[in-house]
Amino acid sequence: MMTAKRGKVVVLDNVVVRFAGDSGDGIQLTGSLFSDAAAIAGNDFATFPDYPAEIRAPQGTVAGVSGFQIHFGHRHIFTSGDMADVLVAMNPAPLKLNLKWVKPGGTIIVDTDMFTEKTLSKAGFDVSPLDDDTLADYNVIRAPISSLTKKSVEEMDLDHKTVMKSRNMFALGIMFFLFDRKFKSADDYFEEKFRSNPLVIESNKKILRAGYNYAESIEALRSVTYRVEPASLARGTYRNITGNLATAWGFLAASERSGRPLFLGSYPITPASEILQELSKHKSLGAKVFQAEDEIAGIVSAIGASFAGSLAITSTSGPGLSLKSEAIGLAVMTELPIVIVDVQRAGPSTGMPTKSEQSDLMQALFGRNGEAPVIVIAASSCSNCFYFAYISAKLALEHMTPVILLTDGYLANGSEVFRIPKVADLPSITPPLVQADDPDYLPYRRDPEKLNRRWALPGTPGLRHRIGGLEKEDGIGNVSHDPENHQIMCEYRAGKVQRVARYLPKQEVIGQDKGDLLVISWGGTFGVMMEAVLDLQKQGHKISLAHFNYINPLPINTREILGNFKKIIVPELNLGQFVWYLRMQFQEFRFEQFNKIQGLPFMVSELTSEFRRLLKED
């Protein structure tokens, strides 16, 4: 009966939907239930939550708006999307804030009951946007969501507050109709979440269906609905995962594979805290989590734990990385394995904590006293945070060196579809542990290939030794101020990190190996670069993408790749850090740069227009 009433069904390749409301409106839940339905429908998707910086900013103001964007599709989805095809605005303030993110001609669904004089003035509207031509370019669905929500459960014994808290489910019901979604995943959620309260299960189900039925009864909604066919994803078991969750789990997997118990020393900081919170849940896997008194204590406790034999991690964001600088030098000097996760945010100083940026690269590479090289790796998608956390741990443990893993606020809080791997299929991890009473043991004797020292754990008979921040004598490891020895040791430490390149995969190029324009990017901008480059490739341009995950050392074929293109451009969400690093190392090439530093991601359109400009020029 339901589908019979549908009018025209438009088949779409991909769609961007944004839900927006006050921070108490349950927007994140609405978005996540809509994501679940997309998953069940077999779509690929990526999501991004947009929280206000304040915990409970004044209700009804633009400062308190919470958003959730989902990009889902039949095709492979690389980002949470630029501009929305559909905006669901629960109040005037979210409409005001998000209007500029809606595509011209896009659909906007508003709760007309919430457009009162008071809410309009709080949101900063002089005249209701429903009454003037503010929304002239959009397909506006004026739905009295609040009153219909109330009406749909009026025979149930529910207080006003509970009912109003559920109006997001009415909106979700409308969206379910519009995209022909099944109720099951949402119903399952209600039954699990409200197990102890059957009345609330019932009311939520009712409201969801009321929204659906309402949409079905409205001509403006019924006449055109949409279908997004399943994506062609590889067979397997999938889940939705955020970057921070994936990072935490990657370390747990590395701990299990390496046999080294996990230790996290960390101080809460936005947007990295979820790593601390997540790992603290998994004591059943032996994870020891120490919430330190400050950032320095976070890393130094991890260095102590590393000395004692743990897979040692510290997680932070930019300001915390600054505080950890001296201690990273200690880990360099003592040549102990440790992973420092920097979930980058907009700086400098406190900057814009909830906004993302790629501006800690230089700090990661060089922000220490003395010659203090470390491995620097950058994850490039929410789900591959799992893999790169794992690889960071592997490289730290096997090469006996600190590794800085860069992610960012977008990867950390965004989510995407993740094909679940088997831990046994991940590469093995073999730390260079020393056996008890090894007669050849010397604290700074090195492996001739990797140049790493070995790991002798306190408590092991026959290996008592002392390490520390003072320069060490080659091999023996006693304190040394000998000039030539210092040069030898500095070169060993640098060489050890450089030789990691021998163990890394070659840099891949997406597109032709030769061409007119090579786009070089790194870290969290992968998705949007892919969209832009694939778009231009489809139009016949000779453009390729080299997206870097291994920053220090760079993959061994980097120079070779650079030589095959007429022009090279390096777009970054900073003022030009990777480009500077490349110019330093590859002086024979000319690198164009394209930089955005607004706490916002690149949009596909701004990239394609810049790339087109370079492709046209001669």
Add this chain to the structure above:
Amino acid sequence: MADETAAITQVQGVTKEDFVSDQMVKWCPGCGDHAILSSLLKVLPELGIPKEKFVIVSGIGCSSRFPYYVKTYGFHGIHGRAAVLSTGIKISNPDLSVWMVTGDGDSLAIGGNHFIHVMRRNLDINIMLFNNKIYGLTKGQYSPTTPMGYITKSSPQGTIEHPFNAGELAIGAQGTFFARATDTNPKLMSDVMMEAAHHRGTSLIEILQNCVIFNNNIHNEITSRETKDDNQVFLRHGEPLIFGKNHDKGIQLVGTRLKVVALGKNGIDETKLLVHNQYEADPGIHMMLARMAPPEFPMAMGVIRSVALPTYDALMKSLIAREKQQGKIKNVDQLLHSGKTWEI
């Protein structure tokens, strides 16, 4: 506690020689650190702990060269951070006997934050804080324990800061063990090190240590032959606080304050004196004892506070054991499949 100590001495035939390092000890001749090292070398073999289970951890400063001079596992860290290095080591492997060596600058200035937090967490480690009231390694600037008005290289007109009292700070931070000794009293140092080793929790030993170069005789009022009997009172659990060359003075609790009284005068005898209870959980009297200083009072020596409370490392260990037993997720494959998943 002393009896318990005696019962487990000399396990496995470990001797002092097992801990003597082959490194040249580079402290100045006459530095108090030599005597502290010698006391610890005497104590370590007496603890009944295999020699490979000791870890000596330090920060930066003269005292912090200590790990190089003892043949154990050792970690010479960075300035102020020994407490958190020790924390990571102990949490990672609770079976280790962790000894931290630090100074008044290292722990009370740059490492002040870590110092108070390690005390409150009550991690089972032993901290030896060498207090010479000066920065030695940087050649003579004032430290957080330098007396107000004192002239140093960085306070040529005298300091204008109120000094910290290490014991007061530690007890205020909910420390469970505080003892004090002087570098001139090897017997007392060994005794308190032994008690610290047996205390389950963070044990702080403040050692009044003489910097012969930059602050010579700073503790003279306490330690000199002429004044020490009148300016030190040795605390023994269960015994009244008596001091003085002729054992004729005592400490009495009058109302809420301590008072020095003369024995045998005004009807005062031993029964009127404060009897030391190092195991009292309430920190009130311990705090007053830690604060005592000349000229009004003698300085308290020995174990001032020793309170049994759960340790961080033991709590962590039992949390993990419980979760391993009761937790639903036993391996990472299960974790990856937990929550909502779907097949394609």
